[in-house]
Amino acid sequence: MLLKKGSSGHQVVELQEGLEAVGYELGSCDGAFGPATERAVKAFQSDQGLTVDGLAGRGTIGALNKLLEAKGHDLVGEDDQSEELVPPTEKLSWVKCPADKFPGRDGYTRVTLRSDAGEAYNALYEEVHSLGGIITSAGGRRGLASKAGAARSKKSMHYTGLAFDMALPTGMKDPAVDPYVIEDIGGRRWRVWMRCEEGEEKTIEGSYITRKAGKTIIHKKEVTDKFVDFTALALKHGFHSIRARRSFFTGGSYGGAEWWHFQYERALTPGVSKFGEELLKVYPLSKCQQFVYWNEAKDCIFGKNWF
Numbered sequence: 036m037l038l039k040k041g042s043s044g045h046q047v048v049e050l051q052e053g054l055e056a057v058g059y060e061l062g063s064c065d066g067a068f069g070p071a072t073e074r075a076v077k078a079f080q081s082d083q084g085l086t087v088d089g090l091a092g093r094g095t096i097g098a099l100n101k102l103l104e105a106k107g108h109d110l111v112g113e114d115d116q117s118e119e120l121v122p123p124t125e126k127l128s129w130v131k132c133p134a135d136k137f138p139g140r141d142g143y144t145r146v147t148l149r150s151d152a153g154e155a156y157n158a159l160y161e162e163v164h165s166l167g168g169i170i171t172s173a174g175g176r177r178g179l180a181s182k183a184g185a186a187r188s189k190k191s192m193h194y195t196g197l198a199f200d201m202a203l204p205t206g207m208k209d210p211a212v213d214p215y216v217i218e219d220i221g222g223r224r225w226r227v228w229m230r231c232e233e234g235e236e237k238t239i240e241g242s243y244i245t246r247k248a249g250k251t252i253i254h255k256k257e258v259t260d261k262f263v264d265f266t267a268l269a270l271k272h273g274f275h276s277i278r279a280r281r282s283f284f285t286g287g288s289y290g291g292a293e294w295w296h297f298q299y300e301r302a303l304t305p306g307v308s309k310f311g312e313e314l315l316k317v318y319p320l321s322k323c324q325q326f327v328y329w330n331e332a333k334d335c336i337f338g339k340n341w342f
Contacts, residue, residue, distance in 0.1 A: 038091040042068040043331035048340045049111045050091055053099050054079060056108045066189075066331050066340075127316045129196060132156050134172030137214050142202030146175040149196030149317055152299035156199060159272040166263055167232030169214055171202035173295060179318070179326040185282075185290070189328040190341050195313040198298035199274075206294055210241030210258045215265065217242050217294045219255075223278040225294040227265040234261035250286035273301030277342070298342075305338030 038050055043066050051064040051072055059075040073089040080087045083098045091099075100110045130153035136142045148156055152175075163170050177193035192198035206215035206227065216239045218226040228239050238259045245252050266276050274297040283291035303313070311333030314323050323329055335341035 037093075038068055038096075040068055040070070040073050040089065044333075045331070045335045045340050046112060047072070047331075048335075049109070050076075050096070050099075052340075053103050053108065053111045056106060057099065057102045066335075123312075123316055127151060127196075129176065129317065130154075132175075133160060135169035137169065137171055137202065137205050140171070140202060140204040140208075142205065143172040143174060146172040146199045147196070148175045148199060148299075149302075151302050152197050152199075155273045155299055155301065159269060159274065162268065162272075163229070163231075163265075166229075166234065168229045168234075168263060168265070171205045171214065173200040173202045175199045179322065183328065185288070188342075190310050190332045190335055192298040192342075194326070195310070196317055197300075197302060197313065198296060201295040201297075203289065203295055207241075207243045207289070207292060210239075210243055210256050213241075213243075215294075216258055216260075216262065217292075219253075223281065223284070225266070225276065225279065225292075227269075227276070227294055228262040229265040229268075230260055231263050232261065234263040236260070237262045244289060244292075251283065251289060252286075253284070269297050273299050275300045300337075303337045306336060308337040308341075309333065310335045310337075310341050 038047055045066065047068045048064050048066040051061050054075045055061055055064065059079055061071050061075050076091050076095065077087050077089045079099065080095055085095055085098060096111050103110050128150045129147055130150050131145050131147050132153050134142070134144055134146045136144055146156070160170055175193065175198065176196045177191060179194065183189040183191070201215070206213050206217045210216045214230050216228040216230070218228060218239055219242050220226050228237070236259065238257055239262060240255050240257050243254050243256060245254065269276070277293055277296050277298065279293045280287065280291035311323065311329070314326070
């Protein structure tokens with residue numbers, strides 16, 4: 036293994052996490068071997084009496100792994116596998132699932148998901164409607180030409196068709212009337228309460244936002260109504276919520292709130308499922324290889340360096 040400036044992928048993430056574990060700050064373990072990673076490698080090499088060239092080869096990684104092993108941390112390259120990803124013999128399909136629009140708010144009437152996630156979503160949708168609630172939509176599948184950004188991960192479940200977003204304007208706007216009231220439960224996590232006819236009367240401290248001088252300001256308001264715990268209901272059908280981005284709590288954009296995002300983790304095995312393998316279940320290899328983040332994301336493992 037030789038990692039150097041310009042390298043990318045899960046091996047670089049392991050290197051970055053290893054360096055941080057032994058005291059070399061990088062700021063971000065993003066899988067891109069840039070100037071910050073090169074500086075950290077050189078500092079490590081200097082401290083260890085190694086040749087200071089900024090190249091993470093066998094000697095440098097070996098020295099790093101000795102320190103990591105002593106500290107009980109995962110080793111760099113420990114799970115490295117050289118075999119190519121093999122496309123599955125049977126592909127999964129894309130399915131269009133129903134969604135609801137809340138009057139006066141943006142959203143879509145459909146969400147496209149991978150067929151196994153779609154089957155679970157349809158069961159969730161049916162149960163939500165039986166309770167008198169709705170599921171709004173901001174979309175599901177994300178095209179492989181769609182670039183990542185501040186609020187879009189290069190390894191997003193949306194690329195694999197395993198996640199849906201509810202419409203962003205249907206929560207955190209006005210808890211008194213929003214179809215979803217968003218409760219801060221700590222640790223950058225939310226509980227999404229769904230207003231519905233068959234719900235239980237509860238008083239919820241709902242979070243909502245305003246903007247001032249280009250900054251997001253988070254407020255709280257108590258509201259009483261009939262609610263069902265949508266977060267728990269989604270989990271029952273295999274869909275997990277995710278954490279908000281740290282930037283959201285320091286004035287960052289609303290796109291970092293992430294209360295609306297639910298991903299179908301029932302289809303994945305922690306420590307085993309690879310991003311590339313999941314993508315190959317719905318796309319041919321030739322199209323996967325055109326995905327701009329393919330080389331750095333394909334070998335990332337769920338529960339390790341993929342969320």
